[in-house]
Amino acid sequence: MTGLTRDSGTPTDQATGDRLLAVTDLSFAYGDSPPVLTGVTLRLRAGEVLGVLGRNGAGKSTLINAILDIVPGRRGGSVTLGPEGSGDVRRHVGVAGQRVSLYKKLTVAENLTHAARLVLPRRRVAAAAERAVEDFGLARVARTPVHRLSGGWERLSHIAASFVHAPRLRFLDEPTSALDFETRTRLVALMARWRRDGDAMIVTSHYPEDIEETCTHVAVVSGGTVVGVGPLRDLLGGYHSELLARIDGEQGPLTLRAPAPGTVAQAAETFARWAGEGHAASGVESVRLTSRNLREIISLDPELQGSVVEHD
Numbered sequence: 001m002t003g004l005t006r007d008s009g010t011p012t013d014q015a016t017g018d019r020l021l022a023v024t025d026l027s028f029a030y031g032d033s034p035p036v037l038t039g040v041t042l043r044l045r046a047g048e049v050l051g052v053l054g055r056n057g058a059g060k061s062t063l064i065n066a067i068l069d070i071v072p073g074r075r076g077g078s079v080t081l082g083p084e085g086s087g088d089v090r091r092h093v094g095v096a097g098q099r100v101s102l103y104k105k106l107t108v109a110e111n112l113t114h115a116a117r118l119v120l121p122r123r124r125v126a127a128a129a130e131r132a133v134e135d136f137g138l139a140r141v142a143r144t145p146v147h148r149l150s151g152g153w154e155r156l157s158h159i160a161a162s163f164v165h166a167p168r169l170r171f172l173d174e175p176t177s178a179l180d181f182e183t184r185t186r187l188v189a190l191m192a193r194w195r196r197d198g199d200a201m202i203v204t205s206h207y208p209e210d211i212e213e214t215c216t217h218v219a220v221v222s223g224g225t226v227v228g229v230g231p232l233r234d235l236l237g238g239y240h241s242e243l244l245a246r247i248d249g250e251q252g253p254l255t256l257r258a259p260a261p262g263t264v265a266q267a268a269e270t271f272a273r274w275a276g277e278g279h280a281a282s283g284v285e286s287v288r289l290t291s292r293n294l295r296e297i298i299s300l301d302p303e304l305q306g307s308v309v310e311h312d
């Protein structure tokens with residue numbers, strides 16, 4: 001495929017000062033089984049968000065587990081987590097795994113407090129838990145025991161507890177699964193805020209829209225390694241959008257068509273320019289903006305086919 005750069009444009013750490021993750025030549029196998037991952041090298045700096053795509057069973061969760069050394073099985077390679085020289089990995093790293101890890105009998109607020117106590121000094125625990133309730137919109141369920149929550153609220157509470165200590169490096173394994181539209185929107189907005197604040201993230205998802213909305217870089221796990229890493233804008237920019245404007249002119253309806261390289265936002269800019277040049281002065285009947293988005297791009301790439309699922 002043309003858009004995805006292989007081994008070029010990898011998030012780099014030319015200036016290592018704001019580096020939050022360095023993975024070099026990491027391999028991983030479960031027990032005596034053949035390796036699930038081989039020779040993975042990744043770098044993430046402040047403000048970079050890496051979206052990880054791949055089919056079911058490709059090794060996305062394993063990538064997170066291997067980086068964090070959660071499950072035994074690392075076979076060589078090196079990993080540096082968090083800001084360089086900070087020493088305190090637990091304080092700077094947060095993991096919202098695919099499986100919810102909350103105490104079922106405790107309320108959401110109690111879970112948040114407990115999670116904060118594990119990492120933060122006592123004087124900061126209450127404020128951190130309160131802030132998580134506010135940021136994640138959990139006030140309605142704060143006093144509800146986890147076993148009585150719906151699946152979506154449970155997942156959101158799980159993510160809130162995972163990040164109650166406001167880590168600089170965040171791992172999110174399929175964070176939007178089970179979330180309704182409103183809740184997903186809230187999480188996506190929070191992720192954008194964390195990115196602006198300079199946190200780095202690794203996000204796995206089967207939804208290209210999640211990756212497109214939240215990530216600065218994309219990686220594909222396939223055949224036991226990370227086969228493509230690149231900036232999202234390069235991936236999307238390698239394809240063309242098309243603008244269609246139907247205009248009612250004196251000679252009857254007229255269709256204007258123009259290729260617009262790049263993302264939907266860039267295409268919209270092109271249309272605005274047309275309008276400024278008077279093309280639309282006689283009245284635009286309808287404007288269709290078609291763009292190759294990540295979902296379309298994935299459908300064109302055999303390596304990625306099967307790695308996405310449809311939203312409900």
Ligand SMILES: Nc1ncnc2c1ncn2[C@@H]1O[C@H](COP(=O)(O)OP(=O)(O)OP(=O)(O)O)[C@@H](O)[C@H]1O
Pocket residue numbers: 030033036054055056057058059060061062063
């Ligand atoms: N604890 C384990 N022991 C042995 N094999 C495992 C274990 N966990 C995962 N695997 C295997 O490792 C491979 C990668 O699994 P992983 O869960 O990382 O894939 P994934 O890309 O996250 O999948 P999904 O999209 O379904 O969540 C699979 O073949 C899986 O069966």
